[in-house]
Amino acid sequence: MMRLYKTDALVLRVRDFSEADRIVTLYTYSRGKVQAIAKGSRKTKSRKRGAVQPFTYGNFLLYQGRSLDTITQCEPKESFSHLREDLVKLAYSTYLTELVDGFTAEGEPNEQVFLLLLTTFYLLLKDNPGLLVRAFELKLLNILGYCPQLESCVHCHGPVAGNAAKVRFSSRLGGVLCDECSGHDPFATTIQMGSLKTMQQLLKWDIRRLQVLKVPEERQQEIAAILRHYIDERIERKLKSTVFLDTVLQ
Known part of the structure; x- marks a missing residue:
């Protein structure tokens, strides 16, 4: 197996490692999530400095290590600097990258996840x-196999009354409940049928x-509240970025 590899990637997260280096979490097109060190990237004149900013889309040459890969070269294709300069878009973008980081494991490539995040970054600009x-x-x-069941009852798989004004949604069970099954989760949330139909469209x-x-x-x-609770149930921890996002949106 070649230890030197080249791939397109999006920067999910960056943290300082030493006076000169940074640890970068990348979501790559060919290898999924990768942890890599960007040596010297904290130095003002470093060529890597601009390419390892959060949300940056670029082409990376990496050397595969035992526990940590090394970024040897990086060429930014799109910096997405506007996402860092606008506070609301910064909060949303940080949330998106933490979602991907939280739901994916290292070394499990998924081109759909990469393309979804890249496309969403472009769309966030407007x-x-x-x-x-x-x-x-x-x-x-949906891509990762965690999607809530929105078309039929998650318990009996029967139809959910389309003419009802409201429906019950169970984060614990993983989807909507019909009237007959609504008692299977006493903590299920009542939502408007219009919200369910919008989720189906999205x-x-x-x-x-x-x-x-x-x-x-x-x-x-x-819909935001329903999905927040559902995601918290699946990821089994509170995402740090949601606190920042809630503060910005107040």
């Missing part, structure tokens, strides 16, 4: 961040088409 992020959450969960639609979807703010907030 689109409604809230609705876009809701679509990202659902699509990421999951099915091409993420690049979302600008034509008009969703009331109240419904967006309900």
